[in-house]
Amino acid sequence: MPAPGVPAVLSAGNVDAATLIHAQVYQASKTGDYHPLGAVSKDLIDSFGVRMVTAVLAGYGDKLNADPEIYQEFSRVLRAAMDYALAHPEEAFNAVGKEYNIEPGFYDAWFSSYSEFPVLLSKDDMKAIQVLWDKCAELGLLTDVPVVERDRRWQQLRTKMKIAGINAIVLMGNDLWNGMGMINFRYLMQVGSYMGAVGLFPIEGDPVLWIGPEHMGRPYWRTLSEQEWVTDIRDRKGWSVVAAEIRDRKLDRGKIGYAVFSNTLSSAAILEGDKRSLNREFPNCAIVDASHMLTEMRLIKSEVEIDMLREAGRCARIALDAFIENARPGLTERELFSEVLKAQIVAGAEPNLHLFMSSGPVEHPVDEMWHLLHASEQPFAPVGRMLEQGDVVITEYHTKYAGYRCHTEFSAYLGPKAPDQLRRIWDVSVECLEASKEALTAGRSFQEAWRMIRRPAEKAGLDYVELGWHGMGLDSPVFPTVVYPEGRGSPAGNGAGTEDWELQEGMTMGNNIDLHDPSWKRDVGLMLADFMVVRPGRAECLVDVPTELPQVG
Structure with a gap:
């Protein structure tokens, strides 16, 4: 109902209560016929500790x-x-009231009881905006990156295209690497699909997206209602249709780029x-590969991306709390797995099967070999094995929100008291975690950072499967990645040739701490990791993993 009509409906008794705007509250308070049930602005202050921002002054970016x-x-x-006005209320309120035919008493009531007009943005305003953002995200209302971020990315990519002499970039996506084959569509169009897609990103004009078979677009393409970045969405009908669009736009004169998925473990994946x-x-x-342009752009995350x-x-x-709560003897690994995955989805994350898990007995015959140094991927996890007293359970998983992936690793011991050797591995893992927070800071060289992270393990005489970090955001693992020691794994994973490179603020990392003591057991270890944003002074942790080893049973 329009706000001006609310008081009349309330007076007529057609509704029992109503929310009134400030001017109506002022008039109602003068009649004595109404009883206030609550003051929303005061309730919000009581709930969140700050006055909420209800209106902003805004301008167009190009004019600003x-x-x-x-x-x-x-x-x-x-x-x-x-x-x-606040220093001379009688003068100001009388003058403005006379000009606009408003009782001066309304202004006095507004400033003393209703709200305020600070004009300039304060730290409390920033806190209030963050509170609003967080609460909307919890309710599932913010699952898309704002359009202003789209404009920033499009302008940056088009600048790169202009310098390289590229008229258009053809995006090609598929379901490689658990859906990461669509990263360029996520980054430029806010579109994800396990069925793949083809996109046209021209140096001028609107992009085009060809996605899915025709029947998925009935009665309309769901993608249209789930994002605001692209509006020209069509069903896929083969390369001849894409080529015709490129020719119609006269983009077939010179260079045409293509962009596909790649990471530190996979080269550019064009079919x-x-x-x-x-x-x-x-x-x-x-025809040139332009994938590196987008990879470079994704290296440093904007604050909007970090919010995601x-x-x-x-x-x-939330998923980690579910893991700790449900890691109990008597449940199967499959049941524990399903509880962790369920917790992610209920919390608002996209369904994502990057959920690795392994479980087994710490104490077992020496002629048995268990896979308990690093969690297992699908199809080897989850299994139907029943969790038992004396087991260790290790997990690694990625939660995905608006396409952005957050990395977590954790472990639990099923029993009232873990063996001393296992608790020692955990204590050293925590030392490495704390060292990671100090190491992953802006301006520090890669080599200095990985040495800081590994020092506690080396001092304790422990070995590791992975110990360091891997770059991460929409895709994973990406540059910079240093998880192996020199000589082990690929150069892209052991830091070879990057010793003097420096960490930059806005890089985002999945931490990796997977330790074991081969002098005790060659097949039993623990996993621990947080997700970190490179900042000056100290890394920002986004998961806040506990530092106590769960000992349950």
Whole structure:
């Protein structure tokens, strides 16, 4: 119902109660006919400790950038006028009331009882905005990256294209690596699909997305209602349709780029059939790999992206609490697995089967070999084995929010008291975790960081499967990744050639701490990790994993 009609409906007795705007509250308070049930603004202050931001002054980005001094001066003058009005209320309220035919008493009531108009953004305002964001995210209302972030990315990529002489980039996505084959669509269009897609990103004009078979677009493409980044969405009908669109836009003159998935463990993953189709359709164009442009752009996360990762971290902690609560003798590994996955989804995360798990007895015959140094991937997890007293359970999982992935590793011992050797491994793991928070800071060299992280393990004489970090965001693992010692694993995973490179603020890392003591047991270890944002001074942790080893049973 429109706000002006609410008092009349309330007076007529057609409703029992109603929310009134400030001017209506003022008029109602004068009649004595109404009884206030509550003051929303006061209730919010009591609940969250700050006054909520109910209105903002906003401007268009291009106009702000063109002449920021005008906006700054406007804000200064407006704040000065507000300060004068509050210092001389009788003069100001009478003058404004006379000008706009409003009782001066309303202004007095508004400033003393209803709200305030600070003009300038304060630390409390920032806190209030963050509270609102967090609560909306918890309710599942914020699952998309805002359009202003789209504009930033599109402008940055088009600048790179202009320098490289590329007229258009053809995006090709699929379900490789548990859905990470769609990262470029996530990054440029806020679109994900396990069925794959083809996209056209031109140097000018609107992009086009070809996604899914025709029947998935009936009665409309769901993708249209789930994001605001792209509006030209069509069903896939083969490369001839894509090529025709490129020719119609006269983009087939010069270079055409393509962008596909890759990470530290997989080279650029373009399907041979797709590459042949591009070369066949555009024999006179230079077809070049532009994937690296997007990889470079994703290296440093914006604060908007980090907000999405914080939400993934919130879901990760909820899933971790479910792991700790349900890791009990008598449950099967499958039941524990399902509780952790359920907790992620209920918390607001996208369904994601990057959930590794292994369980088994710490004490077992020496002629048996158990897989308890690192959690197992699918299809080896989960299994139907019943968890038992004396087991250790280790897990690694990624929670995904708006496509952004947060990494967590953790362990639990099923019994009232873990063996001393196992608790020693845990204590050293915690030391490595604390060292990681100090090491993953802006300006520190990669080599200095990995040495800091590994020092507690080396001092204790422990070995590791992984010990370091891997870059992560929409995809994983990506540069920079250092989890292996020199000479082990691929150069992309052991830091070879990057010793003097420096960490930069805004890099986001999945921490990896997977320790064991081969002098005690060669097949039993523990896993512990948080998700970290590189910051000055100390890394920001997004999961806040506990530092006590759960000993349950």
